[in-house]
Amino acid sequence: MIDLTRFTPSRILPAVERRLKEVPFTQAWYNSNQGKRNRDYLQQIHNRYAGERLFLIANGPSIKDMDLSVLKDKYTMCMNRFYIYFDKLGFTPTFLTCVEELVLEQFKEDFNNLSCETFFNWRFYKQFPKAHFLKEAYSFNPFFQDNILEPTHFGGTVTYACLQLAYYMGFKEVVIIGMDHSFKEKGLATKVEVRNYEKDESHFDPNYFPKGIKWKLPDLDKSEYSYALARDFYQQNGREIIDATVGGKCTIFKKGKFSNYL
Numbered sequence: 001m002i003d004l005t006r007f008t009p010s011r012i013l014p015a016v017e018r019r020l021k022e023v024p025f026t027q028a029w030y031n032s033n034q035g036k037r038n039r040d041y042l043q044q045i046h047n048r049y050a051g052e053r054l055f056l057i058a059n060g061p062s063i064k065d066m067d068l069s070v071l072k073d074k075y076t077m078c079m080n081r082f083y084i085y086f087d088k089l090g091f092t093p094t095f096l097t098c099v100e101e102l103v104l105e106q107f108k109e110d111f112n113n114l115s116c117e118t119f120f121n122w123r124f125y126k127q128f129p130k131a132h133f134l135k136e137a138y139s140f141n142p143f144f145q146d147n148i149l150e151p152t153h154f155g156g157t158v159t160y161a162c163l164q165l166a167y168y169m170g171f172k173e174v175v176i177i178g179m180d181h182s183f184k185e186k187g188l189a190t191k192v193e194v195r196n197y198e199k200d201e202s203h204f205d206p207n208y209f210p211k212g213i214k215w216k217l218p219d220l221d222k223s224e225y226s227y228a229l230a231r232d233f234y235q236q237n238g239r240e241i242i243d244a245t246v247g248g249k250c251t252i253f254k255k256g257k258f259s260n261y262l
Contacts, residue, residue: 019138025123026151029135034125038133039149042168049075050170053261056162057082057093059203060180062246068177070262077166079158081107081208083114092116099134099154099161102192102214119165134161142226144233155226156190156219163230163241174234174241175261178204181220181250189219227252 029035055071057063057078069090076093078085080103086092092115098104099121104111111118112128122133137143137151142160145152148168154161159179166174184201187193195213199206209215231253234241243253244261 022136022138026135028125029122029151038122038125041132042149045169047168047170051172052170053173053175054166054169054171055261056159056166056174056176056179058159058176058178058180058245059208060178060182060245060248061201061204062180062248063178063204065246066177066258074262075171077162079162081110081203083110084205084208095119097134097158097162097165099136099158100216102216104128106213134165142222142229144229146233153226155229156222157226160223160226160230163227163234167230167234167239172239173261174239175256175258176241176243176253177245177258179243179245179250180248181223181245183218183220185217187217189221190216192216224250224252 029039052075055074055076057068057071057076059080059082063085072089072091077095077097078093079096080098080100082093083096095117096114097119098111101121101123104120104124104127108127111120112130118128118131120128120131120133122135124131125133134148135151137145137153139153142153142155144167145164146167148165152161152164159176163174182202185197192214193216195209195211195215198211200208200210203209227250231241241253242256242261243250244256244258246258
């Protein structure tokens with residue numbers, strides 16, 4: 001069902017522009033040699049982790065107060081610039097996903113040097129030779145994609161992309177931590193801005209997005225709409241998403257205590 005309240009000029013015009021720019025990337029996804037190799041790999045990991053539990057680590061300040069070393073031998077997926085926390089962890093997460101273009105553009109060298117398995121936005125397939133990729137879909141309304149061989153709606157947040165990837169890989173249960181769902185910065189959601197804050201108070205590290213970096217304030221309404229789709233899709237298919245974030249503000253998922261899932 002289409003949510004008509006989402007059809008505003010500020011959303012529609014950029015969406016139309018992106019669709020036009022996406023045409024060559026769509027053709028490459030289906031027809032290029034690299035597209036074929038990537039899709040072949042994605043086919044190989046379909047249901048590879050059937051019945052397993054995944055810990056999905058977001059980047060909110062709440063993870064600073066958690067002992068994540070207990071996840072060393074668990075399946076873990078982190079997002080965006082969580083790699084700056086790897087040294088404190090004492091281990092490398094199983095997967096890292098990043099689909100936000102501004103982040104991939106500005107921290108390209110960092111992402112190319114990662115040793116864990118990575119999943120990035122297909123728009124950058126020429127820039128990350130070791131990565132695997134997800135192709136973004138540009139429908140006006142988010143939907144849940146259970147077959148990531150086809151374009152996937154990112155739903156305004158990398159967390160939603162991860163939930164679809166995790167489902168495709170077969171994980172029966174996803175436990176989310178660090179999804180504080182709250183940002184110190186205020187302003188127009190999705191507008192590109194240059195950060196002028198000395199410290200990043202919205203993530204686990206004050207240098208997560210340092211001063212001078214371009215970023216977009218997250219669209220929490222769109223994220224919640226997408227999360228509800230993921231929650232319902234998992235439940236309808238005998239799977240579950242648990243939000244074990246300490247003090248998290250998101251009310252979409254079932255809440256749980258982190259220690260109960262170790």
